[in-house]
Amino acid sequence: MADMRTMSELLQAPTEGYRDAIVIPAILAENFELKVGLLQLVTSSQFHGFERDDPHDHIRWFNKITSMHKYKNVPNDAIKLMLFSFSLEGAARTWLEKEPPCFIHTWEDLISKFMNYFFPLSKTTNLKNDIINFQQKFDETFSETWDCFKDLIRKCPHHSFSELYQIDTFYNSLTQSDQDLLNAVAGGNLLNCTPRDALTIIENKSKVRTSRNKPVVSKVNTTTSSSSLSLDISALTDMGGSKSGSIL
Structure with missing residues (x-):
């Protein structure tokens, strides 16, 4: 059957299909809602991917922040997967957005890919x-x-x-x-x-x-030293x- 859409319609950018790389596991807990304070903490110190940025420090900090808030019947790894993208900015966010849709399923997998990219073997x-x-x-x-x-x-x-x-x-x-x-x-x-x-x-x-002991060109008093x-x-x-x- 011929596609009857106009050229204008065919050239329009898609409005659906924007799936994230991180797959969030199903949350079975009733009335679950992320606390605004936790989201604010996560976004307060974002990782940009600059040369001076330390990905190990970022993961340590992120683990510490997310471990402070517990939700009944919600695995902590699920919270981490939900929030991690909000802890990224700039080049780091671009890296995650370039990953294939539904490509990351576990927290361990996310850390591995993050470290491999921002902390290469070299x-x-x-x-x-x-x-x-x-x-x-x-x-x-x-x-x-x-x-x-x-x-x-x-x-x-x-x-x-x-x-x-x-x-x-x-x-x-x-x-x-x-x-x-x-x-x-x-x-x-x-x-x-x-x-x-x-x-x-x-x-x-x-x-x-x-204090710093700067070398001086003078006779040193050995008794004082x-x-x-x-x-x-x-x-x-x-x-x-x-x-x-x-x-x-």
Whole structure:
């Protein structure tokens, strides 16, 4: 049978068939309604897909937000699938809209596709190399160096480096003076401590905030330097009772 529509009608943009990539499972709960406050929280810190944006941080934040609100007889994964698109903006939203209709059926599948796109294998390789080759900068304090190292670890949670390797890498990245201070607190050599004890010493030292020590071209008073080192060691020893759960 011939199509009797006019050319004008045939050239019109379709008004139906706009199916989303994410398939939302059927909600069996009665009188279910998403809370406006939850939607506002989700849209308050959207992921744009910029180079500086961290997809791992976004997923951590999104999981935290969505886990705060529970609905009777509604799986949490269903809530996540409903809301995730609202947490995206710009290039990230465009990525999701380009996915085929009804292509994503589970939360695990969504995370996998999201990470594969915004955190490709090349990025993992680059970050792992940054961790391996990490070095304390010329004018960087110990605390700043430790913060930078932890940031690298956090950006690549699947780095696969053991705690021992991480501590050894960080220790060897330090200036001789910072290594000497850690060794003094450890009673000789930090590497003779267990990884857990070494981590506690590092964390304690990072909490002793000091000003940047810029190198100066002048004669150094060794007595003053020794006294300063002794004070630092004393301060760290006093903090020795605190514990640290992990490198992050």
